[in-house]
Amino acid sequence: MNPYLPVLFIFVFGAVFGTIMSLLAKFLGPRKASAVKQQVFECGVSGDDTRVRMSVKFYMTAILFILFDIETIFLFLWARTFQTLGWFGFGEIMVFMAILLVGYIYVVKSGALEWD
Amino acid sequence: MGLDQGPWLMPLAISIVKFMVLFVVLLQLPPILIWLERRAPALMQRRRGPNRVGLFKWRLWGLLQTLADAIKLIFKEESVPASAHKLLFQLAPVLGLIPALLVMASIPLGPDLLIAGQRISLNIVRLNIGFLFILAISSIAVYSVTLSGWASNNKFALLGSMRASAQMISYEISLGLSLVPMVLIYGSFDLYDIVNGQVQLWAWGIFLAPLSFVLFLICMFAETNRAPFDLAEGESELVAGFHVEFGSTKFALFYLSEYINMFALSLLCAIFFFGGWQIPFVSHEQLQQLLASQNLASLCGLAVLLIKAAFFMWLYIWVRWTIPRFRYDQLMTLGWKFMLPLGLVNVMVTALVLTTRF
Amino acid sequence: METLAIFYTLAALVILCSLMVITLRNAVTSAVFLIADLFLLAALYAQMGADFIAGIQVLVYAGAIVVLFLFVIMLLNYTPGHREEQGEGGHLERAFGAGLLALVAGLSVVLACSSKFSLVLPHAFPFADSGDNTYQLGVALFEKYLWPFELSSLLILLAIVASIFIAKKKPPYEGKRQ
Numbered sequence: 001m002n003p004y005l006p007v008l009f010i011f012v013f014g015a016v017f018g019t020i021m022s023l024l025a026k027f028l029g030p031r032k033a034s035a036v037k038q039q040v041f042e043c044g045v046s047g048d049d050t051r052v053r054m055s056v057k058f059y060m061t062a063i064l065f066i067l068f069d070i071e072t073i074f075l076f077l078w079a080r081t082f083q084t085l086g087w088f089g090f091g092e093i094m095v096f097m098a099i100l101l102v103g104y105i106y107v108v109k110s111g112a113l114e115w116d
Numbered sequence: 117m118g119l120d121q122g123p124w125l126m127p128l129a130i131s132i133v134k135f136m137v138l139f140v141v142l143l144q145l146p147p148i149l150i151w152l153e154r155r156a157p158a159l160m161q162r163r164r165g166p167n168r169v170g171l172f173k174w175r176l177w178g179l180l181q182t183l184a185d186a187i188k189l190i191f192k193e194e195s196v197p198a199s200a201h202k203l204l205f206q207l208a209p210v211l212g213l214i215p216a217l218l219v220m221a222s223i224p225l226g227p228d229l230l231i232a233g234q235r236i237s238l239n240i241v242r243l244n245i246g247f248l249f250i251l252a253i254s255s256i257a258v259y260s261v262t263l264s265g266w267a268s269n270n271k272f273a274l275l276g277s278m279r280a281s282a283q284m285i286s287y288e289i290s291l292g293l294s295l296v297p298m299v300l301i302y303g304s305f306d307l308y309d310i311v312n313g314q315v316q317l318w319a320w321g322i323f324l325a326p327l328s329f330v331l332f333l334i335c336m337f338a339e340t341n342r343a344p345f346d347l348a349e350g351e352s353e354l355v356a357g358f359h360v361e362f363g364s365t366k367f368a369l370f371y372l373s374e375y376i377n378m379f380a381l382s383l384l385c386a387i388f389f390f391g392g393w394q395i396p397f398v399s400h401e402q403l404q405q406l407l408a409s410q411n412l413a414s415l416c417g418l419a420v421l422l423i424k425a426a427f428f429m430w431l432y433i434w435v436r437w438t439i440p441r442f443r444y445d446q447l448m449t450l451g452w453k454f455m456l457p458l459g460l461v462n463v464m465v466t467a468l469v470l471t472t473r474f
Numbered sequence: 475m476e477t478l479a480i481f482y483t484l485a486a487l488v489i490l491c492s493l494m495v496i497t498l499r500n501a502v503t504s505a506v507f508l509i510a511d512l513f514l515l516a517a518l519y520a521q522m523g524a525d526f527i528a529g530i531q532v533l534v535y536a537g538a539i540v541v542l543f544l545f546v547i548m549l550l551n552y553t554p555g556h557r558e559e560q561g562e563g564g565h566l567e568r569a570f571g572a573g574l575l576a577l578v579a580g581l582s583v584v585l586a587c588s589s590k591f592s593l594v595l596p597h598a599f600p601f602a603d604s605g606d607n608t609y610q611l612g613v614a615l616f617e618k619y620l621w622p623f624e625l626s627s628l629l630i631l632l633a634i635v636a637s638i639f640i641a642k643k644k645p646p647y648e649g650k651r652q
Contacts, residue, residue, distance in 0.1 A: 001127035004520055006240050007218065009132060013139075014217045018210030018369060025194035025364035032193065040197045040270040040361065056641055058282050059549050061448070062542040063637040065285040067630050068456065069538050072292040073530055074623070075463060076248065079299035081612030082467065089616050090471050092624070097460065099627040103634035104457075110638050113452045115445035204502065244525040245608055252529045255537025259509060262544050266502055278548065285541055305608065 060112045071100055131240050135221060138240070142220060145375045146368075147182040149429065154181070156430075157437045186368065194364040197269060204267035209362065209369035212260030216376040218253045223383050224307050226393045226418035227400055230410050238418060239307075246305030250384070251292055254339070257377070258284050261341075261358050264370075268361035276357030279444060280341050286451040287338035293459030294331035297466040298388055301325065311392035315399055321389035327462045329389045331455055336381045336428070338451070340374060343436035347444055382428035383421065390424050393417030480521050488514045501547045505540055512536040526608040 078085075078093045085092075107113060151166070155178070158165025167178035196205060224239035243249050258281045265277020299305060301324050302313040314320050322329045338345040341357075359370045386392060395403065395416070403413040442450070491511035498504045512535040520528035615623055 001124040003241070003243050004517075005124060005128050006131040006135070006221065007243075009128070010135060010217050010221050010241070011214060013135070014214035015210055018213045019206070021365045021369055022206055022209055024190060025192065025366070028191050029193040029364055033195070035198070040199060040268065040273075056549060058278055058545045059542070060638070060641050061282045061286060062538075062545045063641075064452070064634070065289060066534065066538045066542060067634055068289045069292070069534055070630060072289055072296070073533065074626075075293070075296045076299060076305075077526075077608070077612040077615060079296050079463075079467075080303070080305065080609055081616060082300055082470070083303050084613060085616055087471055090467055092616055092620065093467075094464075095624055096627045097464070099624075099631055100634075101460075103631040106635060107638060108453065110642060112638050112641065113448065115448045201500075201502070204506065207506070244606065245529045248526070248529045248533070248608075252532035252537065255533050256509075256513075258537070258541055259506075259544075262541070263502070263506065266544075266548065274548070278545070281541065282545075285538070 057115060064107060064112070067103075071097075130234075130236065134236070134238075135240050138220065139217070142217075142376055142379070143372070145379055146371050147186060149375050149378075149433075150182045150185070150371075151179055152430075153433050153436075156433045160437050189368045190365055192364040194366070195361075197361055199269040200361065201267040201269065204263050205361075208260050208264035208267055209366045209373075211263065212257060212373040213369055213376075215253045215257040215260075216373040216380065219250050219380045220376055222247075222250055222253075222307075223380060223387070224311070224392075225383070226421060227414040228410075229414050238414070242306075242308075244305075246309075247295070247307055247384075248305055250380075251288075251295075254377075255285075255288060257373075260373070264362065265358040268358075270361055273358050273360045276360070279347065280358055283341065283345065283347075283447060283451070284339060286448060287335045287455070290331055290451060290455035290459050291335040291339060293456070293463060294328045294335060295388065296459075296463045297325040297328045300463070300466050300470055307387055307392075311387055311394065314391040314394050317391075317396045320391045320394075325389075325462070325466060327458065328466075329385075331459055331462065332385060332388065334450075334455065336385060337432070337435065338447070340378050340381060340432075342378070342432055344439040344442050345447055346436075347441055347447065378429065378432055379425065382425040382432070385428050386421055386424035392424075393421040395420050477521065481518070484514055484518045484521065488518065502544065505543050505547065508543065509536050509540050512540065523607065526611055 074096065075093070078089055082089055155165040165178065166181040167175060169178055169181040169184050170176050171180060196202065218241065222239065222241040222243070224237065224242075226238040229236040229238065241249070261277050261284065262281045263277075265273045265275075265280075268274070298310060298321060301321075302310045304310060304313075310321075317323075337343070359367060362370060394400070398406075400413060400417065403416060404410055407413050407416070488511060491507050491514060494507040495504050495511060498507065513532060516528040516531035516536065519525075519531055
């Protein structure tokens with residue numbers, strides 16, 4: 001059997017079940033919509049500009065996440081082959097990490113990780 | 117592993133049956149856990165907690181309270197904000213459920229069963245890349261949080277969702293890094309191999325990689341947005357965070373995925389660091405001889421794994437009522453300035469020790 | 475035969491999702507289709523037997539890069555209501571787009587008609603049929619492709635420094651921080 005067949009099934013099942021569940025409320029619950037009820041839940045202080053501008057910090061976090069994610073993947077690949085490669089692989093990954101460590105130190109020094 | 121291997125209809129049917137059983141069990145999780153989550157703090161704070169709802173004269177320690185809650189949730193009116201993005205508002209809870217189910221399905225729950233001459237493995241999805249699949253799929257779960265906040269068109273929801281997703285991605289790296297030593301030690305991505313490498317008590321992950329365990333444990337709480345890292349839904353400042361606009365069955369779906377994720381991470385913690393279904397000092401073969409049945413031994417393994425996972429579920433609740441909430445800058449500092457370097461050092465030290473031993 | 479059917483179904487879905495990404499007006503829904511797009515590409519890799527690449531595709535592209543896109547969309551506070559102010563783009567841009575599309579379509583037709591094109595899929599991934607291709611990929615990367623691997627760390631370093639340099643420039647809306 002193609003090992004991805006169950007993945008596909010669970011994917012479809014989750015989508016169908018989730019959709020049915022979230023549509024169920026439409027049929028079972030009462031339906032008395034009103035303008036006030038359909039306001040967003042902001043404790044009555046809702047302004048016009050609801051989609052506020054986000055801090056640039058989130059962008060920084062996302063960028064650093066991608067870069068370190070890639071590093072983690074290389075580490076995983078190395079960890080899998082590590083028993084064959086031995087010291088050679090160890091030295092290789094040390095060079096790799098040392099270069100990235102420079103980047104990490106730069107990130108910390110630049111204050112990009114400070115959330116005030 | 118080639119892709120087209122022999123017959124597919126029967127294996128698929130078995131997988132589907134296994135998944136349906138698993139799913140029915142998973143549906144029981146939220147009611148029991150919510151009940152526990154209300155009774156346990158009551159115990160800790162010397163009050164009673166919900167104990168009224170019962171059947172006729174039997175109160176059953178209020179166990180039926182959550183059943184009543186579930187029925188109430190389903191029959192509630194669903195209110196969608198007029199300014200919400202309707203499609204994404206519908207999509208967001210579903211996007212959270214699918215990864216949760218896929219992660220759950222790829223965790224092995226015990227040694228194989230033997231039914232009518234067929235080996236039935238106690239997991240559903242088993243791929244070449246092993247637990248990398250779990251990491252990959254759980255990285256998709258961020259979108260449920262991000263999109264639900266954006267689709268609600270609510271300041272608090274959006275801020276909560278941004279915080280929650282930034283938190284989730286920050287700790288995802290530490291989570292991955294904490295698992296690299298596991299691959300180094302057991303030499304495989306396959307969770308079966310990792311459990312089989314932990315037959316001896318001294319070979320358990322917690323003894324061979326204690327720092328990994330600490331990092332993984334912290335990430336467990338952060339990834340599920342649970343206390344003390346639950347500031348994405350800090351009630352005092354953000355109402356309820358990203359799911360504030362979601363009511364009725366959609367709210368139930370968020371709850372379901374959250375508890376499935378908690379359960380999955382508890383299981384993974386037991387598998388990586390506490391020997392999975394291995395019982396200390398008794399190997400699976402010995403147990404098989406003792407019980408004179410492979411199935412009984414396997415079910416014993418399943419029970420042991422569930423007990424181990426149950427401890428971590430309890431830990432989730434315990435910690436929630438013990439440790440106060442972090443501040444957001446503290447959370448990010450912890451993730452990026454302590455966990456990340458510690459994770460890297462952990463990988464290096466483990467590799468160094470292993471290479472010198474070869 | 476089945477593999478071919480799966481391939482073409484997935485390929486058609488990828489193209490469909492890509493079209494949705496570039497035609498939808500709302501940036502967030504575009505991003506959602508981009509997730510689906512990248513996910514389907516991962517399925518395509520998995521179907522070719524490149525499990526590890528498929529996993530990375532989901533982990534990095536579908537799971538990380540689109541998060542960045544979404545954060546940037548929210549950072550720029552882009553809402554569908556703003557599109558009237560943005561304008562539609564001039565005739566020159568449209569002509570350029572149409573020309574590119576025609577070029578790609580023409581090339582595809584030429585390729586399809588040439589004798590080199592066949593409906594049978596080649597084994598795109600050299601390790602597809604071996605037992606554990608993640609392991610072999612690792613050995614290949616760390617032994618044969620040692621220098622590219624080490625150079626990739628420099629690339630990542632460059633990306634880290636550059637992204638921080640760009641973000642550190644004080645934006646004009648600094649006072650309006652959340």
